[in-house]
Amino acid sequence: MEVSEFVAGLAFFISLLAYIETKRANRSQSRLTDREVELVRIQIQTAQNEAKREKTAAVSARLNKVDKSSWKLRVFNTGPAPALNIRLVLDEQNSIIQENSASRKFPMSKLEKGQSVELAAFVHMQSNPKEWLRIRWDDPSGKDRENRIEITI
CATH class of the missing domain: 2.60.40 (Immunoglobulin-like)
Structure with a gap:
């Protein structure tokens, strides 16, 4: 095994680790984005309910x-x-x-x-x-x- 083959194998291994870490980060970011979307939806609903309540007499x-x-x-x-x-x-x-x-x-x-x-x-x-x-x-x-x-x- 020559040095060039060893460096190529090491580069392949490092790129494989980077690919796996990128996929994991993308999944995490996707879950975070879903939570942010849900939070914004709840905030909009709360604002709409508050606006409706402000127009209501009791x-x-x-x-x-x-x-x-x-x-x-x-x-x-x-x-x-x-x-x-x-x-x-x-x-x-x-x-x-x-x-x-x-x-x-x-x-x-x-x-x-x-x-x-x-x-x-x-x-x-x-x-x-x-x-x-x-x-x-x-x-x-x-x-x-x-x-x-x-x-x-």
């Missing part, structure tokens, strides 16, 4: 006892967007909120974030302990959004 209501015999129904918006055209839908058997009381304040044109409105509630001995109330509104994310709330005494 209107709800709570029955509060003011003093020994007075009750108020408080309708409020906790979402980041303003609620527009807010409507109360009272069930026929609703005995807590009188329709003429609600019709004086509703439909409301706008309810900003953190803003609320109170209605007089009439709780008496024959009042149902649980009643359902539906609130409908529009916001920048859509029309006729609804929240169905169980009011308990």
Whole structure:
């Protein structure tokens, strides 16, 4: 075996090692690229969800006892967007909120974030302990959004 054959064999062996290491590095880079693509997809989804949430109002209501015999129904918006055209839908058997009381304040044109409105509630001995109330509104994310709330005494 001559020196030239030995050098050629050594060069071939070194190039074979370089080829194997390059393949391993390419596989690793491919996995890293796949993870980066997945991360970017998650970031885009999160940004889209956040943008949608920023356009959504969250209107709800709570029955509060003011003093020994007075009750108020408080309708409020906790979402980041303003609620527009807010409507109360009272069930026929609703005995807590009188329709003429609600019709004086509703439909409301706008309810900003953190803003609320109170209605007089009439709780008496024959009042149902649980009643359902539906609130409908529009916001920048859509029309006729609804929240169905169980009011308990």
